[in-house]
Amino acid sequence: RALLKNAPILILDEATSALDTESERAVQAALNELMKGRTTICIAHRLSTVQHADVIVVLEKGRIVEMGSHKELLARGGHYQKLHQLQFRD
Structure with a gap:
């Protein structure tokens, strides 16, 4: 949905929680591109998901x-x- 609508704010709720480490890295890289120039609220238990915030x-x-x-x-x-x-x- 975030790709279809050029929203200025993204809310990501456990976006990578069900992924293995390798898949998480790939998805996180794509999300990092998507988040550029946007306000992003990222809810996560995995610190690897939020450590660059x-x-x-x-x-x-x-x-x-x-x-x-x-x-x-x-x-x-x-x-x-x-x-x-x-x-x-x-």
Whole structure:
């Protein structure tokens, strides 16, 4: 639908959640092109989906607990950093 209508705002709700890692990368690359010049609200549990966003808002129990860039949130050592450790530990 986003391709059919040249909407200035995109809302992506778990757009890549059902995909394997390889497919997610391909879809994310296409979405990155689609998002250029648009305001995008991206809802995701996978941090790989949102890590390049200008601003990341972390919610817990429906409340904002952190806000910032990927780098800022990692440096803060809060909820986002803990989620990042869980999702990307080797």
